[in-house]
Amino acid sequence: MSYITKSPWIIHYDGSSCNGCDIEVLACLTPMYDVERFGIINTGNPKHADVFLVTGSVNEQNKNVVKQIYEQMPEPKVVVAVGICANNGGIFKECYNIQGGVDTVIPVDCYVPGCAARPEAIIDGVVKGLGILAEKREKLRQEQLAAKSGAKAAPQAMPVLDDPAEAKEEEA
Template sequence: MAKAKLAKSPWMLHYDGSSCNGCDIEVLACTTPKYDIERFGIINTGDPFQADILLITGGVNHQSESVIRQIYSQMPEPKVVVAVGICACTGGVFKDCYNIKGGIDTVIPVDVYVPGCAARPQAIIDGVVKALAVLQQKREAWAGRRRGEA
């Protein structure tokens, strides 16, 4: 497991695109004392303007597409997106439905994929820890660009 040195606690925003809520229940389980995602310094927020990590469950449908784009655009750089569950990764069992566009990566870039139906809390936490390493890399690259480094 990669260890990330972050200057501040990363804030995570969870959004349900169009799921059956199985993955949402598992995301909620990650916040309980049994799994305790906060031990990694993660702070859960409902404000995209404060979020570093966007954790999305469910696939993209025509109604959620604009909302996902808006939330992503409101997040400050650098930011990381984690697709949780097979529906968020590919559209899942609903991918052939008339109203499903597919996985989250059909709308915004995804940095970490966490497959499963429903994704287990251990897998979700592993994905978020991987996202922390990606966030640190993006922060270093962002800082370098701000300093004028190539």
């Protein structure tokens, strides 16, 4: 867990799930499993979120909602597909209104299996996702540093925040 240096915020969207995974996601936040001890908070606002938890598969009506929530989240971001339905459609795969897993619409970084996914598995998946998030953050920082030192006039997707620790070293 040593790589968790920030408090990752989560946004949860119910694709076309049966509620089973949703109540298990909520159960993760409550005293028994208590992910808040890792600083993980469930937020309703996609612009505050680092991790996108999707339960249930994607259909015609909600695929744009999923896409829009994903696009609104700031970089770097991680998508965790919770439950077999979000992975590939699961038991509902053959239904006429099911398009398939979440990865048919947005890129997924971490797949959590189960029907319904157990809270332990969900926490495990989110923690794996956080590792990926840290990697992505580092990559983004490298890219932006390269852009900063190279072509200064190039437009940046996001302002580079100097790491206070590094700044101190430079001063010294």
